[in-house]
Amino acid sequence: MEKIVNQKAWFLVLPVFAIVAFSAILPLMTVVNYSVQDTFGNNQFFWNGVGWFKELLDPSTDLGGRFFASLWRNLAFSAIILAIEVPLGIVVALAMPRHGWSVAACLVIMALPLLIPWNVVGTIWQIFGRPDIGLLGYTLNGLGINYNYVSNEFDAWATVVVMDVWHWTSLVALLCYAGLKSIPDAYYQAAQIDGASRWAVFKAIQLPKMHRVLLIAVLLRFMDSFMIYTEPFVVTGGGPGNSTTFISIELVKIALGQFDLGKAAALSIVYNLIIIIVCWVFYTVMTNAGAERRPTEGSV
């Protein structure tokens, strides 16, 4: 569908522009302002230029060290959960029942974790994993596995990862399911006549149809795991030590805990830049995928 050029459309967009600019640009200006200044309290500020940024990007300083440590930790976390959630989500989507009341039942149960407030998700796993009162911790320890997420780094990581898989795999699965549902039955019948194997059907028919929704899923999951805060904070508080301190947790510690405005602001800006770059890459890939798909539609 060719769109008409009409500059008056700006009037329709203006309210959205205003409300988002109010929430996004105004606060960001404060952040930029803080990031180039230093303070000795009493609301007296001094020009500090790019000092905070230099310190932030230099791993040998305290601030830089903490930033890079939390950055790598966070990237590792995002990579792990993507590697688990995307394949698992596809498998679950393929395993969905096709008709009857069980479809609605499955959908409702799958969507349930997505609507639980994030701190309650943390609370659920905090309780579930405790060796004394939680089913998971009690069972594991009963089986002779010494599991304790409060004191053991590996257990803390495992808990946070499993919690994220529990919380978000359904999002990937629901997206894939929506992609699968849009495949007409005729495709499967044709594949059957050709004697295509199960794997061939998946590769030639199902995967291409899920391509676009999978991109959305990976984008959303990467972004949300890259700014994860509440769930691990409730379960582990960033510990033991700093082993589960992700970027947002580090940032809140610096900003609201130590009230180091300059450092926090510099970190915020770098953090935001990383996100915008990743977002831009995905957006370009997504728009290109959409443009490439159109001419070949219906000729599979």
Next chain:
Amino acid sequence: MHSIPGRRIVMALYLLFLLLPIYWLVNMSFKTNGEIVSTMTLWPHQPTLENYRTIFTDPSWYSGYINSLQYVVINTVLSISFALPAAYAFSRYRFLGDKHLFFWLLSNRMAPAAVYALPFFNLYSAINLFDTPWAVALAHCLFNVPLAVWILEGFVSGVPREIDETAFLDGYSFPRFFVKILIPLIASGIGVAAFFCFMFSWVELLLARTLTSVNAKPIAAVMTRTVSAAGMDWGLLAAAGVLTIIPGALVIWFVRNYIARGFALGRV
């Protein structure tokens, strides 16, 4: 056949994995603290409603739920009504900077709440909205308005343009066309967008907690009260948690037939 072998087993195991932790929370919410701490029981042996009674009779508890619902509803209404015209514009017209604007909106959906916590605190204190549901509702617009635009744009694009043109030829003014024709046509899309706004506003805690102190404190922040000098009140914490799951479950039930399409943001 287009399903995988053993799909019933896969599905059953996955649903079990999803439900077990929730069951454990529900189980604990009906126990007394004595039972929770002293024995490991798979179901409450001395079931009690005491935890729920505490929440429903103590204003500092139940007002948390009212506060949360208040800003969630304000946010949903704001987000949808702002996003509708913009979604129509993005779907139908090309205009100066449209692609950049769309990308900029999208990038705000991805903005980390931790970055905005402190500046929002300053901003809403400065305009005297701190500790009101409006502050949280407006703050949540940062990610919900772009999301609503994104979802609704997909649904508006599903409406053939001939319908607009016919309506205008029939002498409909733009606002009348919008209310009488377009909105009924994308009603399911509006439902889906509202569902998502509700969802993301309901589950967010960091901003909601930073922007409130006493009067508009969300339930998620009230829950931290269960830690006291006498130790954790696990039963009460579990009951409060269970009650935060219920609104979400109700909303899912209403949109269950649109969930799949909704999660694909109208773009399948």
